[in-house]
Amino acid sequence: MAGGAVASAAVDSGINTLLDPRRKWYNNRRIIALNGWIVLLLITSSTNGYDGSMMNGLQSLPQWQNYFHHPSSSELGLLNAIQNVGGLAAYPFAPYLSDGIGRRPTVFIGAVIMTIATALQGAAQSSGMFIGARFLIGFGLTFAANAAPMLVSEIAYPRYRAQLTATYNSLWYSGAIVAAWTTFGTFKINSTWAWRIPSVLQGLPSILQIVLIWFVPESPRYLISKGKNEKALDVLAYYHGDGNRDDPLVQYEFNEIKTAIEYDRTVAANVGWKSLFATPGNRKRMRIIIAIAFFSQWSGNGLASYYLNKILDDINITDSTTQLLINGILAIWNLICALCASAMVERLGRRFMFMFSGIGMLVFFTAQTIAFSQFLMHGQPAAAHSVIAFIFLFYACYDVAFTPLIVAYTVEILPYPLRAKGFNVFNFTISLALIFNQYVNPIALVHITWKYYVVYCCWLAVECVFLYFYVVETKGLTLEETAAIFDGEDATNEILGNGLNAVDRNEKQPDSPSLDEKENTESLERA
Template identity: 60%
Template sequence: MGGPAAPTASRQDDYHELIDPNAKWYKNRRLVVLNLWILLLLITSTANGYDGSMMNGLQLLNQWETAFNFPSGSKLGLLGAIQNIGSLGALPFSPYACDGLGRKKTIFLGAFIMCAGAIIQTASQSVEMFIGSRFILGFGLGFCGAAAPMLVTELAYPPQRAPISSVYNGLWNGGAVVASWVTFGTFHIPNSWSWRIPSACQAIPSILQVFLIPFAPESPRWLISKDRDAEALRILAYYHADGNAEDPLVQFEFHEIKTAISSEQVQKQIGWLALFRTPGNRRRMRIIIAIAFFSQWSGNGLVSYYLNQVFDTIGITNKVEQLLISACLAIWSVFIAVLGGLLCDRAGRRPLFLISTMGMLIFFTLQTICTGEYALHQNRAAGNAVIAFIYLYSAAYGLAYSPLIVSYTLEILPFELRAKGFTVFQFAVSASLVFNQYINPIALKAIAWKYYIVYCVWIAFELVFIYFFLVETRNKTLEETALIFDGADTVTNIWRKAAATAQLEGSPIPDQASDTEKVGSDKVVELVHVEDVTQV
């Protein structure tokens, strides 16, 4: 069985033909404003990354360890895992908030809860209070983390959607950069403010969202799903066509979204069982659940949350040296993650995932060998080589898994299932994180470097899975990805209905969309090798 077929490159999708190739987005004031609103949403991921790296940094502060009686073992595991336990607690509610209240109000609710958690964390007087505050932070993040990436994906200008939505998760590393340098800067403060200041800084992204998100645009797709078509069209026109509601691109987007959502509702693509009801949805969930676990069970959790214990296994015990390595690693990771996000439409999702996973396997295996060499023979050169391989491994991981797991999950889910499907993804990520963060310190303490061998075997399995099951989706609108998973007939019908609706309403859909047979059949064949897709 070969890998899934990729779209042919013979020509671009419809929406590309509706965009002036000479027009620059940065010269359009409204597109600049739209991207500033999207930046406000992107900092949700930054806040999440800040927390992970902050916990790394706090474990290197004697002031923090002294204040909480040197936590270790299961208590240290709970401190690392409790935020994700909080996120798990929000999952039963977040999809209903996203679909019922809307993306904006859900973000506001989550940001408000996170502000409260950051205040309590900063004021903590005991380890129990600190753990409770981190649960609250995770609970609020569960709402923000559900709604923000969906709003980014559903609001972005079409040519920018894939890179921008991919950069969303890549900015997790941006938060790690900030946290690493903040904890490094407070390292020499001789009192509890050395860890209270980083805790207080965690509230900054949430404060910005609480005050600004009410003024941001709502998702046009959510508005259409609530029969608020006029508002949706106005937002699409204002940000994507400088206010021109008759612009061909705006009309193409509007009718394609409206027709696709109507089709999903007719096909009863709603409810939790719908996630597994059809072969196409089962393919989606197989991929989504797999990449969620892969993103956390690839050895990266050791570096993200327990880097200090990794340092101990290779003889690097100087706290300042540990903090500097951690801070520089965060900068390196954010650079690679953003690069991977920007390449997703040029290189394609599937090649990036394959290259990323292969690199992870090679460099983590070499890291394991060098760690074992140091542990068995105290070879200092091998210990230093581990640091180099950590950087190379982080580059391989960051090329695909940092930027693509969220954007890829959202783009392969149809609108009516997007919130629920993304909740399943978040549950899988949080469950794998809770397991990792609780088990990793215990396993490292018990078998030290030999624990790395488990990850080497697992990453090899990941590579096989990615080769056989990951499907390419590059250069398509959100609605057109249905072609790959649900078959050509589904998208044929959507395009026919959209074209017919546009003609009846006198909308200026371009010439190639006016011929419904061409839109419904020839286009489909040109976009994808349909006979190969059915074998996925």
């Protein structure tokens, strides 16, 4: 943990003191514009959330059930899991596109594929066509979901980077809300349009991205990695320094990024897939990343996320309208909890939030298990109501860390040369975990009912132990400083030292500062 101490000390005298206290998101038109473009990237997560909630809602629609001849539990598993199978097929290509042609073009390619796929899904004439369309949705989503969160973290203004990156995965529930209430609204349509309308609407976020993505700035880190230093400096200056290339913050970020990328290329030799596990620092990163990816899907949340209607059937809540209402309200509850947690990441810290989430999930999932077993053994209505209450409380705890932090934390602990590949491993792990959940959960719920919950109770206890021993705090650090924690003091000192030296050299230039520059300097000194 020595590297963390060094980085924390350096950042106190580094980037935080370079942030102009007058430059806020609400009074700076360039930061407002930047955050607007970031929102366009954040809705990639909404597409993913829409899918899970839509499939939950469709299973409660008699029109969908009748059209596809009442799929069995194993068929339902395939219908849900096929999207992630499509994602697996795209994983070998996604990081090479993100690093090779840029973040923006990769998002565009993913959006085009998803738009075509959702049109096919809405026009499906058979279960085979529906399954094929969902495969394509997963294939396209992988490209967009690989590039979008990285671009968010790499262009965000430093003061808001953590909150915005955490918001990315939190907006999963915004898509879930739209899907849940869309299926509720189309429930009374007495035709196949009851499920075709929700299927087609899944493509709206992708259409917006196709039209607007080219207005989003490209990642300065990507531009510098390709030798386009002047373009990178222009992006940083325009959005982070009010157009001033000599702004101390802009110079610090520019030189810190250059130094970090050069260090990873030469000193650390971070190239290729083997490099993900080649050094102690990288192995530590991957251990954490793979673990939280599995935890995000194997914490019992997969039961209600994809098979809420099955759980409600088991506790004798079989009315389709009631099921759709609970699905819609749960999505709103999750979004509120996740966005509140996203706003607190820099105050509470990653480690505290992960521990709070793990312990809270263990407590409320255990309570849910007890209530579920009591209803199945004794048929008590109060036990059924308790199951629903504990589902909501469980998700409140899940949303503290495992909704906002898993993407943000993964992106911020990876150095630039490894970011696309490491994030791809994260997404690949999630897809593997989801495929297992989507196949196994419906079958297990049918055959062993509440006893299946005990497995997750034990697993949640294991998660808490892992989180306590391995999660590293990264609160208040830049992407380069966070990555340096894992590689020791030498990397930290070199990266931070070069950034601060560049600022010192810039401040010693003989040219007379402009009036605006004088005001900035006086403001920074007061801060």
